[in-house]
Amino acid sequence: MLVRFWGTRGSLPVxxxxxxxxxxxxxxxxxxxxxxxxxxxxxxxxxxxxxSFAAGATYGGATSxxxxxxxxxxxxxxxxxxxxxxxxxxxxxxxAAGHSKTFNFFQSHLHWxxxxxxxxxxxxxxxxxxxxxxxxxxxxxxxLRRQQEEISFPVPFNWLRADIQFVRLTPGETYEVDGxxxxxxxxxxxxxxxxxxxxxxxxxxxxxxxxxEHKLENMAxxxxxxxxxxxxxxxxxxxxxxxxxSVSMKEDWGHSSNLVAVDLCHSAEAKCLALFHHEPTxxxxxxxxMHEESIRYEELTREGxxxxxxxxxxxxxxxx
Amino acid sequence: xxxxxxxxxxxVHVRVDGRVDEATWEAxxxxxxxAVQQAGQSGLPTVVIDLSELDYMSSRGLRxxxxxxxxxxxxxxxxxxxxxxxxxxxxxxxxxxxKLFTITGxxxxxx
Numbered sequence: 001m002l003v004r005f006w007g008t009r010g011s012l013p014v015x016x017x018x019x020x021x022x023x024x025x026x027x028x029x030x031x032x033x034x035x036x037x038x039x040x041x042x043x044x045x046x047x048x049x050x051x052s053f054a055a056g057a058t059y060g061g062a063t064s065x066x067x068x069x070x071x072x073x074x075x076x077x078x079x080x081x082x083x084x085x086x087x088x089x090x091x092x093x094x095x096a097a098g099h100s101k102t103f104n105f106f107q108s109h110l111h112w113x114x115x116x117x118x119x120x121x122x123x124x125x126x127x128x129x130x131x132x133x134x135x136x137x138x139x140x141x142x143x144l145r146r147q148q149e150e151i152s153f154p155v156p157f158n159w160l161r162a163d164i165q166f167v168r169l170t171p172g173e174t175y176e177v178d179g180x181x182x183x184x185x186x187x188x189x190x191x192x193x194x195x196x197x198x199x200x201x202x203x204x205x206x207x208x209x210x211x212x213e214h215k216l217e218n219m220a221x222x223x224x225x226x227x228x229x230x231x232x233x234x235x236x237x238x239x240x241x242x243x244x245x246s247v248s249m250k251e252d253w254g255h256s257s258n259l260v261a262v263d264l265c266h267s268a269e270a271k272c273l274a275l276f277h278h279e280p281t282x283x284x285x286x287x288x289x290m291h292e293e294s295i296r297y298e299e300l301t302r303e304g305x306x307x308x309x310x311x312x313x314x315x316x317x318x319x320x
Numbered sequence: 321x322x323x324x325x326x327x328x329x330x331x332v333h334v335r336v337d338g339r340v341d342e343a344t345w346e347a348x349x350x351x352x353x354x355a356v357q358q359a360g361q362s363g364l365p366t367v368v369i370d371l372s373e374l375d376y377m378s379s380r381g382l383r384x385x386x387x388x389x390x391x392x393x394x395x396x397x398x399x400x401x402x403x404x405x406x407x408x409x410x411x412x413x414x415x416x417x418x419k420l421f422t423i424t425g426x427x428x429x430x431x
Contacts, residue, residue, distance in 0.1 A: 216383050216386055216387055217387075219345070219380060219383060220346075242415060242416040243379055243382055243383070243415040243416065243417065244415055244416035244417050244419055244420050245416065247383060247386045247420075248386075248420060257379070257415075259378075259379040259382070259414070259415055260379045262379075263342070263378050263379045263380065266342075267342050293414040296410065296414065297411065297414050297415075300376060300407050300410060300411060301341070301376060301378050301411075303341070
């Protein structure tokens with residue numbers, strides 16, 4: 001299974017400003033000192049090897065959209081955040097090369113930042129495309145139609161030409177979707193959210209669990225999430241806040257912390273945790289610091305096998 | 321994880337030994353609740369949690385601290401974290417709990 005991150009930012013799309021780019025360039029030039037580069041490849045190698053990720057790149061600013069590429073051929077996409085626009089364009093290229101035109105979406109929930117990419121999803125205008133939108137919510141269709149009403153968007157939902165189907169999923173059930181086993185779990189978030197567990201034909205398992213708050217008063221209920229994450233190859237987890245923020249100023253905002261994610265993955269003996277749904281006010285340096293601290297916390301609290309803690313960014317590909 | 325409660329210097333002291341994690345957080349929460357209750361009943365203004373013998377605390381333990389702090393706030397009782405080791409100091413910084421709690425170097429100091 002190949003996991004592609006098309007959008008990793010939480011709540012609101014963000015983009016680096018001119019000042020941010022200028023600072024990164026200046027920092028790179030200073031770091032290079034008197035070095036000379038004779039072509040772009042040499043310069044890119046320097047950036048990759050010598051600069052930190054925050055200095056030489058960016059985590060990106062598109063909102064939640066993650067693709068799971070499995071062997072059977074149809075598309076699997078978690079959420080329709082603003083990252084969906086880029087995925088849609090890339091899928092047109094792949095479709096032209098003969099890829100299946102069936103798109104299986106799995107919605108964590110229906111809040112703005114998780115559906116805003118759909119009006120810009122180019123394959124929806126292709127009459128030979130099939131779009132199946134899986135959701136635990138009964139009102140997924142209402143949410144998507146509503147955001148394309150005239151007051152919000154110039155192109156109404158009815159103008160889309162693809163065969164668009166809505167499929168309701170229920171926690172506790174196991175589904176097979178185009179050769180992939182899919183399970184879902186109810187999460188704590190305003191108007192509910194759902195996590196997903198995907199297991200492909202090779203037995204590889206990826207978890208998608210975002211916009212999920214693990215409440216102080218319900219810590220005993222986390223056993224259900226530990227079971228859901230059990231021995232997963234990859235857990236993509238909402239790590240928007242510090243633990244202190246999640247229990248104080250930002251309590252009941254519906255999100256979790258890097259520390260809780262590490263603890264759940266440790267208990268579940270998961271292999272890899274991908275930090276996800278990054279706080280939109282965070283600069284690249286802030287996200288990198290959060291990543292470094294998460295790795296350190298994992299080391300300090302590890303009692304069993306090591307957990308690989310990675311930090312998702314727009315464009316990251318992870319093979320499991 | 322083991323713990324003990326004692327009254328000293330106008331405060332209820334909770335001494336915790338071992339680690340607070342998935343397996344022990346509920347017992348730790350019970351100890352803190354008892355300590356806050358005892359401080360309230362005795363009219364003592366402070367609960368000192370002596371971390372000097374604590375190996376480390378996971379997010380479970382940290383969140384139990386928050387639950388205890390809320391209970392203590394209702395009775396205008398202060399909770400102080402005392403003498404964390406290097407690992408625990410690092411965890412308090414990573415979690416940003418060093419912004420939520422008063423942390424002192426010594427459990428013996430009068431608060």
